[in-house]
Amino acid sequence: MSDETRLTPREQAAALPTSPGVYRFLDRTGTVIYVGKAKNLRRRVSSYFVNSREHSAKVRVMVRRIAEVRHIVVDSETDALLLENSLIKSLQPHYNILLKDDKTYPWIAVRRENFPRIHSTRRLERDGSQYFGPYGSVAMQHTVLEFIREVIPLRTCNLNLSPEAIARGRYGVCLQYHIGNCKGPCVGAQTAEDYASLVEMAVSVLRGDLRPVKRYLEGEMARAAADLRFEAAQRYKMRLAALENYHSRSVIVSAKIVDVDVFSLLPDDDVVYCNYVRIRHGSIVGVHTVRLTAGVDSSEEQTLTLAIQYIMDSMADSRLAREVIVPCVPSAAMLFDGVTFTVPQRGEKADLLEFSRKSARIYRAEQMKNLEIRNPERHTERLMETMRRELGLDRQPRHIECFDNSNLQGADPVASCVVFRNGKPSRKEYRHFNIKTVEGPDDYASMREIVYRRYSRLVAEGQELPDLIIADGGKGQMGVIHEVLEHLGLDIPIAGLAKDSRHKTTELYTGYPPLLVGLRATSPLFHLLSHIQEEVHRFAISFHRQKRSKSFIQSELEKIDGIGAKSIGALLKRFRSVAGIKSASTEALAEVVGPARAQRIRSFFDKREPGE
Numbered sequence: 033m034s035d036e037t038r039l040t041p042r043e044q045a046a047a048l049p050t051s052p053g054v055y056r057f058l059d060r061t062g063t064v065i066y067v068g069k070a071k072n073l074r075r076r077v078s079s080y081f082v083n084s085r086e087h088s089a090k091v092r093v094m095v096r097r098i099a100e101v102r103h104i105v106v107d108s109e110t111d112a113l114l115l116e117n118s119l120i121k122s123l124q125p126h127y128n129i130l131l132k133d134d135k136t137y138p139w140i141a142v143r144r145e146n147f148p149r150i151h152s153t154r155r156l157e158r159d160g161s162q163y164f165g166p167y168g169s170v171a172m173q174h175t176v177l178e179f180i181r182e183v184i185p186l187r188t189c190n191l192n193l194s195p196e197a198i199a200r201g202r203y204g205v206c207l208q209y210h211i212g213n214c215k216g217p218c219v220g221a222q223t224a225e226d227y228a229s230l231v232e233m234a235v236s237v238l239r240g241d242l243r244p245v246k247r248y249l250e251g252e253m254a255r256a257a258a259d260l261r262f263e264a265a266q267r268y269k270m271r272l273a274a275l276e277n278y279h280s281r282s283v284i285v286s287a288k289i290v291d292v293d294v295f296s297l298l299p300d301d302d303v304v305y306c307n308y309v310r311i312r313h314g315s316i317v318g319v320h321t322v323r324l325t326a327g328v329d330s331s332e333e334q335t336l337t338l339a340i341q342y343i344m345d346s347m348a349d350s351r352l353a354r355e356v357i358v359p360c361v362p363s364a365a366m367l368f369d370g371v372t373f374t375v376p377q378r379g380e381k382a383d384l385l386e387f388s389r390k391s392a393r394i395y396r397a398e399q400m401k402n403l404e405i406r407n408p409e410r411h412t413e414r415l416m417e418t419m420r421r422e423l424g425l426d427r428q429p430r431h432i433e434c435f436d437n438s439n440l441q442g443a444d445p446v447a448s449c450v451v452f453r454n455g456k457p458s459r460k461e462y463r464h465f466n467i468k469t470v471e472g473p474d475d476y477a478s479m480r481e482i483v484y485r486r487y488s489r490l491v492a493e494g495q496e497l498p499d500l501i502i503a504d505g506g507k508g509q510m511g512v513i514h515e516v517l518e519h520l521g522l523d524i525p526i527a528g529l530a531k532d533s534r535h536k537t538t539e540l541y542t543g544y545p546p547l548l549v550g551l552r553a554t555s556p557l558f559h560l561l562s563h564i565q566e567e568v569h570r571f572a573i574s575f576h577r578q579k580r581s582k583s584f585i586q587s588e589l590e591k592i593d594g595i596g597a598k599s600i601g602a603l604l605k606r607f608r609s610v611a612g613i614k615s616a617s618t619e620a621l622a623e624v625v626g627p628a629r630a631q632r633i634r635s636f637f638d639k640r641e642p643g644e
Contacts, residue, residue, distance in 0.1 A: 039402055042081040044101040047401050048074040049394065051105045054115045056123075058100040065097060066127040067119045069112040073103055094127045104319045105394050114166060118315035138173045139165040140238060147193045147217045147227050150186060150234055152177060156314070164238040180234045183249060186227075187214050289380055290314050294357040295340055296388035297332060300396060306339035307392035309384065311353075319388075321395035322346075333363035340368070357381050359389075400556055412454045418557050419500075422549055423542040425525050429500035430454055433486075434529075435513075436504040436568040437467075437478045447482040448572035451498075455560055457567055464571075475505065476512050483516045487524075497524060502561075504568050506530035506539070507546045514544045529565050589613070592636045599625045603633075613637075 039047065041057075048055075053073045057066040070076035080087075080095050087095070106112050120128050141153045144160035152173060156163055167173035181188070191203055203218040215222035236244045256265040294309040303323055310318040322343060324335075336358060344350045352371050361373050376382040400411070416428035423429070432452040451461035465485065470477040483501075490497055501517075501524050503509035510528040517524055528546060530539040540549045540561060551558050589600045589610065606624050607613045613621070614637045621630035 041095075041098045041101050042078075044402075045074065045077040045081055047398060048077055048101070048103060049105060049398075050074050052107070052109050052112045053103050053105040054112055054119060055101060055103040056119070056125075057094070057098045057127075058102065059097045060099045062100075064119075064123045064125050066094060066125050067116055067123060069109070069116040071109050071112075073105070077101060077103075090127070104316075104391065110167075115316055118317055122312070122315075122317040138167045138170050139163045140167075140173060140177060142231065142235060142238070145193075146195070147187055147224065148231050149188065149190075150177070150180060150231070151188075162235065164235075176238070180237060181213065183245065183252070184230050184234050184237075185213055185215050186230055186234065187217060189218070191218055193218055289384070291353045292355045292357055292381075292384070293353045294384050294388045295336065295343075296359055296385055296392055297336055297339065298389065298392040298396060299332075299335075304335055304339070305392045305396050306336075306343065307388045307395065308343050309388045309391070311384070319391055321392055323396075323399065331363065332360050336360060337362040337364045337367070357385050357388075359385065415455050415556055415560060418555075419560070422551070422557060423500070423525065423527055425500065427499060429498075429525070431496065431498045432500045432502060432564065433498040434502040434504055434564050434568045435479060435482060435486075435509075436572040437475050437482075446572065447478055448568055449482070449486060450564065450568040450571055452564055457563075462571055476508060479503070479505070479509050479512045480516055483513050484520070487517070487520055487522060491520065491522070497522065500525050500527060502526075502564060503528045504565055507541055510541060510544065510546050529561060592632055594629055594632055595625070599629060 050072050052069075052071050054067060054069050055073060055077050056064050059065050068076070080091070080098075104115060106115060139153050139156065140163070141151060142162040142164070143149050143151075144162075152170075153163075165173065167176075180186070187193075188208060189206065191197075193203075197203070198218065198220050201219070205216050205219055205221075206214070208214040209216045209221075215226070217224075217227055233244045233248060253265040256262070289311060290313060292311050294307075294311070296307045298305040298307070303325055305321055305323055307319070307321045309316060310320075320343065322339070324339060324342065340352075340356075340362060344352060352368060354370060355372050355374055356368070357374050357376060360375060362368070365371075365373055374381060376385055416430060419425070420428045430453060434450050434452070435447060437447045447465040447467060449463045449465070451458045453461075463486070465482045467478050467481060469481050487497070489495075501513055503513055503526065506528045507530075510526050513526050517526075525542070526544060528541040530541070540551050541547060542549055551561075589595055589603070602624050603613050603621075607616055613633065618627075618630050618634045621633050624630075625633070
């Protein structure tokens with residue numbers, strides 16, 4: 033692990049992501065003293081470290097005890113609520129309202145019985161029944177149950193509907209049968225097969241598959257419309273629309289996966305990040321990531337074996353679950369006696385493995401962010417060295433220049449050059465170029481002109497040349513830059529960024545002839561190159577818009593006889609815009625350009641008003 037000085041809790045809070053998740057406050061002994069959930073982790077946790085009179089005395093005491101902030105990112109607020117609940121139960125933090133183990137999540141159960149009932153429960157019984165959820169709120173659970181009961185006629189009674197009991201005629205129909213909410217299986221009015229088809233439809237809804245019930249509702253709506261029962265049809269439609277945002281399950285808490293451990297690996301150059309997720313009683317009770325130095329020529333299977341051993345040796349409870357979910361089977365699986373390793377391809381276990389991988393990726397990004405905060409020089413050194421190595425350069429590219437062209441159907445062609453020093457934009461060195469020798473939309477010719485103008489001037493003035501030139505246009509523009517540099521007798525490395533229709537980096541080329549460089553979209557180098565590309569594109573577009581706007585303004589005023597550039601400049605300086613000139617009185621205009629020109633301007637705009 034890094035020996036760098038640890039960030040203060042306030043700095044840790046500022047480095048958190050803006051995603052939903054759960055945060056934990058630890059004291060100097062490493063004990064968790066508080067667990068909370070947040071829609072936006074950075075905003076919520078940072079609020080604790082802002083001097084505010086709204087904080088209670090208890091909160092102020094707790095904040096003074098915080099030595100470290102840890103967090104887990106999840107996909108939704110509901111997942112954050114469920115995870116917070118699990119962690120509070122397992123950790124029992126001092127400053128939380130402690131939750132009792134018998135206070136558990138609301139589920140929906142499909143009972144294993146004759147003519148199965150579907151109802152709410154908080155107890156998971158291993159009796160063969162199906163459980164769906166958990167639900168972040170009882171209100172959401174009731175909405176789902178109400179929807180199912182209104183559109184799918186299933187029984188709600190507690191009767192024992194065995195074939196023998198039905199055959200003896202022990203039961204009679206109830207009110208639910210008479211109002212159409214049940215088809216009377218208790219009296220043999222509905223077959224077990226027909227009832228089972230309705231249960232399957234309800235199960236599809238609980239799993240998030242609305243297609244069967246949609247087909248069912250379409251039939252019901254058609255019949256209601258045919259019978260002129262438009263309110264009933266509208267009610268079905270509204271119920272279905274309200275359920276569209278329903279998510280049937282969460283990897284945070286599961287009814288099927290009880291006690292498992294999950295390990296994932298994330299290689300990154302000469303290190304590897306290993307994430308560990310612990311699940312007990314169907315709930316995630318711990319997420320932990322470590323950074324390990326990768327061995328020479330170590331396989332994924334060997335690295336996983338060492339990572340599991342390292343993590344379990346550092347845990348207070350070093351016992352693995354009987355089932356461990358992994359991306360591959362460890363090379364020495366026999367060392368873990370009584371453990372079954374599962375490499376899932378789909379389903380909830382695959383979702384858990386992906387959750388673990390996501391946690392590792394987030395941890396790596398945060399480590400890089402923390403390094404930048406703690407030691408920006410070291411971060412820059414690593415980034416520059418990575419770029420030198422990936423692009424095969426002789427020296428680190430501390431001075432980078434990137435070019436881009438901009439035109440609209442050949443009108444007002446311009447180009448821009450942005451300068452980055454030590455991975456940061458040096459905006460005072462940005463330059464705009466008006467294209468002077470190219471007619472029409474010819475990007476290659478425009479690039480040839482501006483690169484020649486840029487570097488012939490730097491050479492003539494004896495100024496510093498860049499360590500790397502980046503073309504925002506891929507291999508074609510790299511070739512143009514290479515030609516210009518050869519003509520000038522300069523030997524400057526060239527790279528090219530190919531982009532898609534949204535101007536996002538998709539490929540990186542280097543050298544001449546250009547060679548494709550493999551680049552991970554999550555790497556710091558990729559983020560830097562994307563930043564450079566976005567910056568040069570933004571700078572070029574803003575200049576082009578500015579030029580078009582200025583050209584339009586001047587062209588409008590130049591249509592007025594006897595009004596030259598000097599008069600136009602004076603008018604714009606006084607009235608700020610064409611609209612201001614147009615609304616000015618003749619007397620006010622005369623103060624700037626004299627009575628004769630003022631009258632011409634007033635007549636020009638007065639004649640144009642009816643056609644505008």
